[in-house]
Amino acid sequence: MAKLYFRYGAMNSGKSIEVLRTAHNYEEQGKRVLLFTPAIDDRYGVGAVTSRIGIQKEAVVITASLDMYKLAERERPNCILVDEAQFLNETQVKALCDIVDELNIPVIAYGLRADFRGKLFEGSYHLLALADKIEEVKTVCWSCQRKATMNMRCKDGVPVFEGEQIMIGGNESYLPVCRKCYSQARKKAKAAGGE
Known part of the structure; x- marks a missing residue:
């Protein structure tokens, strides 16, 4: 079946x-x-x-x-x-x-x-x-040794958290990260006024 x-x-x-x-x-x-x-x-x-x-x-x-x-x-x-x-x-x-x-x-x-x-x-x-x-299908977080579960979009190497849902790209645009590293990057961007 x-x-x-x-x-x-x-x-x-x-x-x-x-x-x-x-x-x-x-x-x-x-x-x-x-x-x-x-x-x-x-x-x-x-x-x-x-x-x-x-x-x-x-x-x-x-x-x-x-x-x-x-x-x-x-x-x-x-x-x-x-x-x-x-x-x-x-x-x-x-x-x-x-x-x-x-x-x-x-x-x-x-x-x-x-x-x-x-x-x-x-x-x-x-x-x-x-x-x-x-x-x-598992992979490792780009920033630490945890399992990556999130896709972090980057522009010129800096994480971004706003924009269109679909933007075709590879390693130059996205990094696999764990939830903790994603959350830390998001808080840092928010504190810097980038979100």
Whole structure:
């Protein structure tokens, strides 16, 4: 019986490399994988899942007009993998549920749980509510040795706590930090008048 998995983690926790590793494992066994990535994530070009360590694989671009269910029904892969799933909308998450429930194809969605303010992304909200299994991809805080659970946005190396929810970026824009280090940086910014 197929399941919908949501594997979330802070920035730089290795989610994209896990997507690529999982795809490789299926394909090495002669199984077919359908790989999706949202159009909004263009850090390394549209239509590619790319890890910070330099491994890349082409993916189907999720746009507002893409019918993921029909594509899955036509292609009949052994597994569907979704990178940057936090950028999905409710309709797209429900399409993943239908793929699992009606086509009996397992779906593994990887993404951030929350933004740089600690607020859930739309896709993450619906995946947390609807996934059969939720798993954390762990990483270490940039500032200490605790587990990173927050994504701290930085501008010119300085933490910022206001702005648009979505700003595509990597290590130059975001750091994985624990809640304590995040809170300390936020208090420091507030005291300095930066929030």
